[in-house]
Amino acid sequence: MSVLVAVECAEGEVKKSSLEVATYGARVAAMLGTTATAIAVGEASEAGLAKLGEQGIAKVLYDAEPRLKDFVNNAYTKLIAAAAEQEQAKIIVLANSNIGAAVGSRLSVRLKASLATNVVALPKTDGGQFTVKRGAFSGKAFSDVVLSGERKIIALKKNSIEASHEAGKTAEVAAFAAQLADADFADAPQQVVMQEQTGGVLLPEAALVVSGGRGMKGPENWHLIEELAQALHAGTACSKPVSDVDWRPHHEHVGQTGITISPNLYIACGISGAIQHLAGVNSSKVIVVINKDPEAPFFKAADYGIVGDVFDVLPKLTAAVKALN
């Protein structure tokens, strides 16, 4: 019995959220007195995978099948299921990403496992029960969920734990062949289109986020958001009304019906803080609100606030960050 972690890779490197998954898996393995093995998906490299030793992973399984570079639901499910069988894994950890949730849900049926997504903390194993804490009600609450199946699958919310880095430790990278057939790639994408991200920072993975609302008055003013984001190496986001009127693309919309993020720092500019927006961001560790209306409800959920005009305040913040660097 061991812990299996599925790590997503891009351009030869393990994604940040998957380093968190590897760290989580290694800690669960230590709790249970066993070891953690990783299975790689996506565009992986042996050098990138060996570095998973820094997160406490002993061994990484790697199938060099080139068609695994892009996400293919059936093929990924079969690959991870085969790795789970080989390693006799009772616990499987994935990222709570669009890939992890899609694969995890299929996997849970195939392996007859209990599944918890959106998990935010290490499990509790007291009283003979295996309990995980997960986000519910769109960020407005948490629930402790008992996973009663013999096998358990956990999808870890991004930015919930910090990845460990034990410099110099390397993992053994072992070739793994899941015997995938052409039929397993029937739902392979015809085309993959990547969007340009502000400063190259991917919003769901971003540690720092600068976000704008209707108070920005129009898309032509977004350079103010982008300049602060670039100075901070932050991702950019927006509120629902902003993506509804196409000032910004919908993949930047954070909130109850957009994406939910939990960065270390969320700076809200000209966003009043409707309850639906708060749901998407209130697990951010530090929230800064800039709004000219002192009655904006967002101030109640903020750690720091500036009552003022975003057009006046944002350039000052950008200058202050540049002065610091």
Added chain:
Amino acid sequence: MKFLVCISNVPDTTTKISFTPDNKEFNKAGVQFVINPWDEYALTRAIELKEANAGSTVTVLNVGEADTEPNIRKALAIGADDAIRVNAAPQDAYFVAEQIAAVAKDGAYDVILMGKESIDYNGFQVHGMVGEMLGIPTVAPAMKLDLAGTTATLEREIEGGKEIVQVSTPFVASCQQPMCEPRIPNMRGIMTARTKPLKVVPAVGEPARTQVAEFALPPKKQGVRLIDAANAGELIQLLRSEAKVI
């Protein structure tokens, strides 16, 4: 083409969340329930595709007790043809997926649509479980869905971009914006919805695989520290020296 649209009954998006005193259950007192906002994309797109493909039908499916029927009728008013309610409180994603898979198999549906996730449980699990139970592809989360005969072309959101995916019917897709502009019922729809068939069936399958032990609310914020706008740069100092996040 036979469409099956799965809807869940969730607290309105403006609901202030609270729990029963033992923290074991959601406190429903005074809460308005609505069709899960993500499911509205699935419902409206199914109706649009039905209108474009003559001879098609849209069946709406809910796993829930009798108190969900007003929202099932609302879905019928928006334009679904008939409805099925599996008479059981939804226990967990696996339990719900079993009910959907059984109905889908029984009715030989071609396209099974649902929202990306429910805004209460936030599982993002049911679509994949149903696909796996039926042995058919799942595309999740889908931002665009077009049909040409039995071939569907979808845009699937991935972190940082999208994939164009083609699948043949039958398939499952979980839907999100900007797939369509969700419709609201009109007066004629509301009148006709009253007489559209709503079938109630018992639950099937194995018990749930997860159990909620306890709910909790997030810790309250300490209160906001205000910084003078004239001195905005001070915020950056505080974020470094006090909050230690930059």
